[in-house]
Amino acid sequence: MTEEEYLCFVQPYEDALKNILVRVDVLNQDYRRKYQNYPIHHIQHRLKQKESIEKKLQINGYEISTDSSRDYLTDIAGIRIICYFVRDIYAVVSLLKKQNDIVIIKESDYIREPKANGYRSYHIVFGVPVYHTDGMEYYPVEIQLRTMSMDLWASMEHRICYKGKKECEAEDAFKDYASDLKAMEEEMEEFL
Template identity: 75%
Template sequence: MTEEEYLSFIQPYEDALNNIQVRVDVLNKDYRRKKLNYPIHHVQYRLKQKESIENKLIKNGKAPTVDLARECLTDIAGIRVICYFIRDIYGIIGLLRRQTDIVVIKESDYIENPKPNGYRSYHIVFGVPVYHTDGMEYFPVEVQLRTMAMDLWASMEHRICYKGEKKAEVAAEFINYGAALKQMEEEMEGFLSD
């Protein structure tokens, strides 16, 4: 994939990402006006770089082409929504699902069903409409929703285990840290009044 091909390819994904960014921001502000509270602590956005797309395709046994990237990858555009509590995550998901012009492509609830290493988060890929002069097309945007505790765990696990060299040495400890953070999170959520 040339740099020129990448820049042309990535543009509608950036447009779809901007579309979701606006939706999440509007929901958070509307929630603030009506409930006098923010469910979202902060939001992070990213578009996969050319090298990252190529590496992921190669890792999956595919040629690093624009066509295969479009066909095989649903995480080229991504948004991570960091919420205060688990109930905020499910609330935001419910609000996004009610928007009739986006479609759910796939989802994984790693909060109810954590990964074996202790990872917890909610992943949902939406097909987001992007309008061009010659029509409309849906582009996938992966939305990851986590609490602040889940994000702390995932960030540290990524830094120490996934990117580091100590994976085998500390894997069991990270499962324990995840359980401790989950318990703390549940206790704190218990302080909220409905």
């Protein structure tokens, strides 16, 4: 994939990303007006870089091309929404699901069913409409929703265990940390 092919390819993904970012911001502001509270602490977003797309295709045994990227990758555009509490995550997901012009492509609730290593998060891939001069097409945007403590855990686990190491020496400790953070979150949520 040339740099020029990559730039043309990711443009509609960037448009879809901007579209969903505006929706999330509007929902957060509206929630704040109605309930004198807001569920979102902060939002991060990114477009997968050319090298990262190529690496993921290669690892999964796909041809390195824009067609393969379009057919097999749903995380080219990504948003991470960091909320205060678990109930805020489900509130945001519920509000997004009520928007009838976006479609759910894939959904994984790692809060109710954490991964074996203790990872907790809510992942949902939406098909977001992008309108062009010649029509409309849906593009996937992956949204990961976490609480602040889930994000802390995932960031530290990624830094220590995921990047470049085959075996994580601290894997058992991270399972314990995940359990401790969950208990702390639940205890703090009772103060609301």
